[in-house]
Each structure stands twice: as C-alpha cells, then as structure tokens.
Amino acid sequence: MSLTHEREDVLVKTLKENFPSDIKEATVVRRSRINVVVPPEKITNIAVFLRDKLGYDHPSGVSAVDYNRESRFEIVYHLATIKTRDQQDIVINLKESVPRNSPRAVSLVNVWPGVENYERESMEMFGIQFDGHPRPEKLFLNDNWEGPPPMRKEVRFPTD
Amino acid sequence: MAPIVGKFKAAVNGWIAYSAGLRHLFHKPYTLRFPEQRYAVEAGFRGRHLLHLDRCTGCGICAWICPEKCITIVQRGDRWFPQYFYGRCCFCHFCTDYCPEFALEETVEYDIAEYTRELLVWSPERLAKPPAKKDDKYVFSVDGPRGASQVPEQGH
Amino acid sequence: MATTEKSADTTGMQAMSPTEPGAQTMTLSVGPQHSGSGHMRLIVELDGDIIISAMPDPGYVHRGIEKIIELRNIIRSIPVIERPSIIDASNLNHAWVKAIEELQGVEPPSRGQYLRCLINEMNRIMSHLYWLSIYGVFLGHTTMFMWPLGDRELFIDLAESLTGARITYSYLVPGGVRRDLPKGFAEETIKRTKYFEKRLDEYENIFFKNPLFTSRAKGIGVLTRERAVALGSTGPTLRGSGIDRDLRKDEPYAAYGELDFKVHTRPDGDSYSRAMVHMDEMRESSQLIRQILEKLPSGPVRRKAPIVVPRGEAYARVESARGECSFYLIGEGGDKPYRARYITGSYRNLTAIPEVLKGVRLADMPTSWWSIDYWPVEADR
Numbered sequence: 001m002s003l004t005h006e007r008e009d010v011l012v013k014t015l016k017e018n019f020p021s022d023i024k025e026a027t028v029v030r031r032s033r034i035n036v037v038v039p040p041e042k043i044t045n046i047a048v049f050l051r052d053k054l055g056y057d058h059p060s061g062v063s064a065v066d067y068n069r070e071s072r073f074e075i076v077y078h079l080a081t082i083k084t085r086d087q088q089d090i091v092i093n094l095k096e097s098v099p100r101n102s103p104r105a106v107s108l109v110n111v112w113p114g115v116e117n118y119e120r121e122s123m124e125m126f127g128i129q130f131d132g133h134p135r136p137e138k139l140f141l142n143d144n145w146e147g148p149p150p151m152r153k154e155v156r157f158p159t160d
Numbered sequence: 161m162a163p164i165v166g167k168f169k170a171a172v173n174g175w176i177a178y179s180a181g182l183r184h185l186f187h188k189p190y191t192l193r194f195p196e197q198r199y200a201v202e203a204g205f206r207g208r209h210l211l212h213l214d215r216c217t218g219c220g221i222c223a224w225i226c227p228e229k230c231i232t233i234v235q236r237g238d239r240w241f242p243q244y245f246y247g248r249c250c251f252c253h254f255c256t257d258y259c260p261e262f263a264l265e266e267t268v269e270y271d272i273a274e275y276t277r278e279l280l281v282w283s284p285e286r287l288a289k290p291p292a293k294k295d296d297k298y299v300f301s302v303d304g305p306r307g308a309s310q311v312p313e314q315g316h
Numbered sequence: 317m318a319t320t321e322k323s324a325d326t327t328g329m330q331a332m333s334p335t336e337p338g339a340q341t342m343t344l345s346v347g348p349q350h351s352g353s354g355h356m357r358l359i360v361e362l363d364g365d366i367i368i369s370a371m372p373d374p375g376y377v378h379r380g381i382e383k384i385i386e387l388r389n390i391i392r393s394i395p396v397i398e399r400p401s402i403i404d405a406s407n408l409n410h411a412w413v414k415a416i417e418e419l420q421g422v423e424p425p426s427r428g429q430y431l432r433c434l435i436n437e438m439n440r441i442m443s444h445l446y447w448l449s450i451y452g453v454f455l456g457h458t459t460m461f462m463w464p465l466g467d468r469e470l471f472i473d474l475a476e477s478l479t480g481a482r483i484t485y486s487y488l489v490p491g492g493v494r495r496d497l498p499k500g501f502a503e504e505t506i507k508r509t510k511y512f513e514k515r516l517d518e519y520e521n522i523f524f525k526n527p528l529f530t531s532r533a534k535g536i537g538v539l540t541r542e543r544a545v546a547l548g549s550t551g552p553t554l555r556g557s558g559i560d561r562d563l564r565k566d567e568p569y570a571a572y573g574e575l576d577f578k579v580h581t582r583p584d585g586d587s588y589s590r591a592m593v594h595m596d597e598m599r600e601s602s603q604l605i606r607q608i609l610e611k612l613p614s615g616p617v618r619r620k621a622p623i624v625v626p627r628g629e630a631y632a633r634v635e636s637a638r639g640e641c642s643f644y645l646i647g648e649g650g651d652k653p654y655r656a657r658y659i660t661g662s663y664r665n666l667t668a669i670p671e672v673l674k675g676v677r678l679a680d681m682p683t684s685w686w687s688i689d690y691w692p693v694e695a696d697r
Contacts, residue, residue: 032567033631059548060633061664063644063657076644078631082545082559089567091631093644114548114667118659125382140375140696151383170527177526180518181459204498206480227392250395252486257494258391266480300473302511308470 005031007087011054018053019046032089040096040105047077047094047111055083056092062118064126068153071100073128077108077115098128107133125151190309192298195271199298200313206251207270209244211287215263216241222255222264231255234284241284247277267291341368344678348376352454352682356692358669362678370673370681372666378696382658389623389651390416394486400660401694402483404443406435407636408660409488414569415632415643415656416490420621428492428617429571434608435478435487436570436634437601438471441512443637444594444601445471447689451591452523454682455532460523467515470508477501492618502609509602516599524595533588537672537684540585547667551639552597553688556590558583563635574611577604587687594689625653638662638689662694 008028015026015036022042027035038046050056060078067074077094081087098105107130109116119130120139127149130136138145148155192199201207218240223231228248233240242255242264256264269291274280298310346358357373381400385393390412397412398405410432417423424432445464452460472482477498479487487493523529539549544557554561562579564572580596582589625647633642639661646655665688672684 029629057545060550060640061548061642061644061657061659063655063659065646065655065657078642078644082561088561091633093631112548113546114664117663117666138375140378142375150380157380157383157387170531173525173530174527177522177528180522202477202498204480204495205476225391227388227395250484251481252395252484253480254391254394254486300469302470302508307511307515308467 008032008034008090011087011090011092014054015046015049018049022046032091034090034092035095036092037095037097040098043094043096044106044108044111047108050079050092050094051111054081055087056081057112058082059112059114059118060091062115062122064122064128064151066100066126066151066153067097068100072097073100073103073126075105075122075128077112079112103128104131105129106131109133125149127152192310197298197310198294199300199310201268201270203268204266205268205270206253207267208246208251208272208282208291209253209256209287210265210267210291211242211284212263212265213241213284213288215261216284217261217263219260221258221260225254225258227252227254236284242287243284244282244287245280246272246282247280269294339363346681354686354690354692356696358673358681358685360673360678360681365677365679367673367676367678367681370670370685372669374666374692374696376696377693381697382656385656385658386652386654390490390625390653391623393656394489395484397658398484398486399693400658400697401443401636401638401662401691403446404439404637404694405483405485406432406439406487407634408641409486410436410570411632411634411636411641411643413488413490414634415630415645416625417621418630418632419626419628419645419647420490420624421626422491422619422621424492425616425619426571426613427496427615428619430608430612431493431497431617432488433571433575434605435475435485435493437604437608438475440601440637441598441605442468442471442475444598447594447637447686448519451686454686455529457523457526457529460519463515463519463522467512470512474501474505474508477504489618489621491621492616494618496617497612502612505609506606509605513599513602516595516602520595524592530588532680533586533591533683533687534584535586535588536680537587537676537687538585539668539672543671544585544668547671548664549639549668550664551635551637551661551689552590552593553639553665553668555579555581556593556687557585563633563640567633569634571608575604575607577607587684590687590689623651625650636661638691638694639664658697660694660697662689662691663697665690666695 005028011034012026012028015023024037029035056079058080060080063076065074074095074097079092105128107119119133122128123130123136124138124141218233220233222242223233228250230245230248231242234243253266256266297313299313301311302308342362344360344362346353346360348355348357355377359371359373361368381396384396394409398409401408445468449461449464476482479485539557541557544554558581560579560581565579577600580593582593627647627649629646631644633640641660644657645653648654668688669685676684
C-alpha cells in the first residue's frame, strides 16, 4: 500500500467544492482516514452526497463522545465504501457537535439503515435525542432504568 | 428426470452422511476422569503464582497492574509482600511480567479451589511454597489409534 | 412497519400491526431462556407459521465495557476487552493494541507481527468451530455438536503451550506479544492442521452435504447484496451475500500483507452460503497457519511501549471471526483513554437479523439467524 494520500486529498477537495460554506473542516488525518466536521443542521445533505456521489454506502458505526469541558457531545459517523473498489481501506469520520444541555440531532436512518442500533445506543447512553428515529427505545439498558445516561462523564460507578 | 436424479443424489449424500457417523460408532469416548486421570500442562502454564520472598522489594507494581485489583501489599516486619485473592484473579500474569525483580513466577498448579472464600486469600508465605507434585500423565495427541485423543505421556 | 408506543410498552410486545384488517398475528417472545435463542431475546410476530417480523432485544449480558475501559489503564483493560467474545479473544485484543500503537507511533517487530497473525488465525478457527457446534445442536444434529468442540481441543492445546492459557490469552500487548514460540511448537502445529483438514472433510460428509441440512438451509434466510451493504453487515454475513470484503486484504495489518490467502465469498446470500463461507474460512486459516510458521522471521517479539495514551484520536479495525471489530480511541495524555468506542462484528450484524428472518417459517428460525454468527455477548459488550 502506498504511503501517500492522493485519493484522500481528492475526496476532501470534492467535498469542499460541493459544500463550500457548509463544511466546517475536512482534513486528511493520515493515510486512509478522513475527518469531516459539519454543523448538525447540514448533515443530512452531506450524508446523502457521501452515499450517492462518493459511494460511501457501508456504515461502520456511530460513536458519541462527551466533551464535557467544552460543553458538547460529538457524534461521529464512521463510513466505509463497498462500491468504490480502490478505496476499500478509507474510513470517513463524519462529525457533528450538539450542545450538552440540549442535545438534539437528526437521525440518519433514512440515509444508512444500518445506523439504527448505534443511534439507539447513543440515545440511552448519553441522552442525545435523534429526531426521526423509528424506534427510540432502550437497546441495552433495562427497560426500567431510571438513572442518568451512564456514559456521561459525571456518572461515576464505585469500581476500581 | 431431473427430480429423480435429485432424489438419487440426496439418497447418496444421505448414505455418505450416515456412514461417516457409523465409522465412529464403536469407538470409546476419550474423557479423562479427573482427578484420577489428570491432564499434563507444560511449564509456563499460567496457574497460581509462586513468590520468591528474597527477591520481592514490596514496590507494589504487581498490585498497580493487576486488572482485577486482587493484590494487596501486606507488611511482614519491616518488609512488604503481596497477598493474592484468587477469587477474582483471572490468571493473566501481568503481575509476573511487570515485576521488576522477577520475584513472581507461573506454576502449573491450577486446582486451587476451596470451600470458603476466605481460604482463597493466599498470604505471602503460602504463595512462597513450591507447587505440590501431582501425577499428571495424559497429554493431547493426534497420533492416537483413531486420531485425536488424550494418551498417556511417554514414560508413564 | 411496526409502530410502538413509547410510554407504556416495557416489553416491546404491544402494538405490532397485523398484515391486513381482520387478520390476527401472534407475538412470541423467544426469550433468553430459550435454548434456540442464545442470551438475547427475539420478539417474533407470527402469521400462522410464517414470521412477519422479528425484533431482537439485546442487552441481557450488557456489562458496560466502554465505561470500564475509561476507568482502567491500557494494560489493565486488556482482559476486559477480550471478554465480550472470549472464544475469539486475540482478534479483539488486536484491535485494541492496534489503536494504542497508532496513537503512540510504536511498530512491533516483524516476528511479533507474525505471531499475532498466528494466534489470530487459530482464534478464527476456534470461533468458527464453536459456531459450527452450536449450529449443529440448533438443528438437532448432536454429533455436529460434539465433533467440532472436540477438534477445537487441538487448537486450545496449542494455544496453551504458546500463551499459557487455554482460552483467555491476553497475549497481545502494545509493542508486540508477550511470549515466543516454545520448542516443538511448529512441528506439532503442522501435524495438527493437516489432521484438522481431514476432519473438515468428514464434517462436509456428515453435515454440509447431508440432505437433512441442505434442504433446511438452501434458500432460507436470504440477505440480498444491497441490503447487506446498507445495513452495515460485516464478516461472513457480508461475504455470504457475494461481497468481497475482508480487512486482511483491503487494509492489511500485522503480517497479512506478506501472506498469501484467498477471500471466500458465496453468491446466494442464504443460510447455506453463510455456513459454507465459515467452512471455507476454516480451511484457509488452517493453511495460513502453516504458511505463517514457514515464513516466521527471527528477532525480538516485543518492543518497549509506554503505558500512556497520547493526545489524539485513532480509528483502528481488524477482521475478527464475526466481522470487523473496531476501536475509536480518543486520548488526552494520561494512562487511561478519554473515550474508547468499541464496535464488534456481532453488533454490526444485529441489523441483519430482522432482515434475514422476514418470511421464514418459525422452525427455520434457528437455521437462519445462527448462520449470521451473532454472538450476543459480543454485541452487548
């Protein structure tokens, strides 16, 4: 595998050309990893563009990170491609930040059906609300869990 | 014609399946009756720990690295030694790897079950005792009369 | 589509709409105590004998591993990270150390990389054999329950001489592996892999060519190509639908870039295809083990690596037995990670279960959904 990142540079350029004002930043972190930061209200258009025009059709997961010192949650969609045969190793991390005291985001289940369970998990673990999600119920936690969303930084458990 | 050929092929495959099983019909199972017949483990097996009292300095690195926090450092006179709680130990032996004085060692002793939880706390003196000799004599081998089985070790 | 009401429904069993007005459907809870469900629950809506929809209800073995990892330093997390799929421990361990090494900038020595591939392939075989034995017993074939578990002993015994433990290896650490090969390992392993390949032929005769299996698995539980990609499936589930995707070839890690092996796919997407992909992969892993032992370079097996997670983020993934296992690791400079997002192969295939069970008869339910190789503990973490 080559150590240069021309394909990644081309992808970043295409994204910046098509969404000049919407994308906050798009960087090539290293070979095979691209970070794209977008505001939450523009994410659906960019997601559809990534899926249809660039061929990133295979959702690899959704992570939520609690940056409590910056008062925000960051939701990261990890995307891979099956269609584009020479970009099988590239992963695009599509990031959006929502404020910590009113965390609402738009669900991308209509774009990639596979993100349904990850968004459900982020909902129960962090308390982030995904508008438009078809099944906003608890996935792993007990149905009668009354406590705070457990993965938040202020929730401490008496272990270790 | 095709359905008849299909049924014939299915019958042949079915007979192959039965004969594959029938070939093993009269073989004895190879189950070891522990503890009369014991399975020999090689040196380097991650069993319980052996503590070399002369080398231990009581630094506490083993207690810091233990994933399950099973090790407590206890005082004996003016020296400090680890005390293990085997009820939570996962036998990962990171403590053995990270000890800077090489005071801990793996032993092949794995049957340390007790009837009460208190007996699972091993004091430094108990850890320093060498492992009990057991008559382990069965090893796993694929050269047995019908393939894989536990066979007595050479020399037993 | 099923419509559910959020407030009163705590079991997920209410308000699934029937297919036509006047028709009655039955909701069955194939619960965690059922012998055909594993440790998770499937809420199945039945129209007579046909399954209309099957919603999985995981979470019975959730242990909060992502939270535990944030509380422990990176070496103490290794046994915890292996536990979700302990039968496939080294592949999960590999994802973790790969993420740490990417942040630290440490590259293990070549012999360490080859030994990592060796234990990975042995784990792949062990995991597939376990899958095969449970598949046999789900279908009522108790010989197929016993034989793979007995042959798994070949590899467990080898792994015990290599790492010191039978199943809970904790063999990979940042910087390399913990031990080198013992004496006589290579000859014994080559003998056992050849014996194992003969046993795989016997499995084909007794189970995979058996009309009692093929008539129950061919054409059952179809997952089409487009749905497999859109749902994010991975591993043998994806390769059983004809898609050529294997991280060992697409994003080579450890020593896989220097090894010669094929990626096996099957075009049909039914349960039989997925089962045969598992069989083909076992054969390929067996030959890979011999190749690794042949090409093993000399040198150290471990390089020094600090117990620190440098500032930054890394997304590392490996091909575990059930699919892609990935870590999204964010560090802030201490010895504990700031956030470690852990997604395993089974968790990714959870969306494929309702898809595969649509339109299948209730009696064929274990055949279809176990062929995805969904391991509930790995998905719940």
